[in-house]
Amino acid sequence: MNEINIRQANKSDYRGLAKIWLQASIVAHDFIAEKYWHLNQEAMETDYLPQSTVYIAEGVKTAYGFVALLDTHIAAIFVKPEYQGRGIGRLLIKHVMKSHKKLSLNVFQKNFKSIEFYQKLGFVVTDESIDDKVNESEFIMYWFEELNTPIPLSAIFDYHPYGAQCTTEKPLPQLLEGQIIEIPSLEDDTVFNILEEKGKEIVIANLDRYILLQLILDQLSCFYQVQIRNGRITILNALNEEERNERWKKFYTIYEKYFQPFSK
Incomplete structure (x- = not known):
């Protein structure tokens, strides 16, 4: 894998990032029908990504993954399945932590791997919710930059x-x-x-x-x-x-x- 560079995405990146979102979503969420992700791929490209601040982790010719923010909320973070486990997701999270004092996100309660990943980065579960679109329970997680000594x-x-x-x-x-x-x-x-x-x-x-x-x-x-x-x-x-x-x-x-x- 080449050296990883992180930059802010632009409109020409959205189609490729939506493909990464589709591939990674199917792998990570095997408890949700695959059809759901295919039906929402276009909306991810044309609606959700343009509304967000998006950062891409990429090599010379390949986009490895991305993180999308709505203010301080991590709306999406996905890495191509073949590049997962190589620290790319961690790099993306650390990148946005540098410019934020707090971050939040939602994660499906059945997505045990991602929950553990976020906890290792300092996120804590603060509440629960239901994603009405797929009728699945979620955890709401927060991370704060430590202000001072407790x-x-x-x-x-x-x-x-x-x-x-x-x-x-x-x-x-x-x-x-x-x-x-x-x-x-x-x-x-x-x-x-x-x-x-x-x-x-x-x-x-x-x-x-x-x-x-x-x-x-x-x-x-x-x-x-x-x-x-x-x-x-x-x-x-x-x-x-x-x-x-x-x-x-x-x-x-x-x-x-x-x-x-x-x-x-």
Whole structure:
């Protein structure tokens, strides 16, 4: 294989890239009827690719694969079947990572190979959806450029999170997309001692620490969409007003169930 060059695609490339899309889609998605991909090849060439920012990985005379972006969303990444397993897909992803602080994508849940590939590159599953066109479940995955050293949960919750009055008196600090927050273990007295000092009207000693920590995380998720994984929280994005109100309704349901008996 020749030296690989990555460049931005133009209109004259789209027909060849649509052929790569067709070949690679059939191989990667054997759980979807082959006819579906053939029926959509023309739309890929004339509609989807022209709407995207597309980068090609190519040699002297051969296009090996491409990645297509809609803003920060990876709409497509495909490599010719005969060139797969040679690091081309990784090069394409790394190329777009250089110019973006966050990326997202959808991947079919049955596409185990691709899911593992994305996870190795730092993508995490944040949600699920259904592709109505083929009635198949998907994972929504995100990648963020690491902003800085993870911050401890106690740096955010330096007040007790026990009701609306606390969040209005001292709201959560503005957190950036991609910020990583360390979750304390249930044996870590530091964060819980801070909370006990701030929450004297509640008998913390009688409240299970797992429930307390879960409520802290629930309150954080009333302001942000978060990913919780391997003892860390990653801030995905701030919620809008409607989403915050909906999350608060759920939070108060939990609050009334667990905290009311201890706050009387």
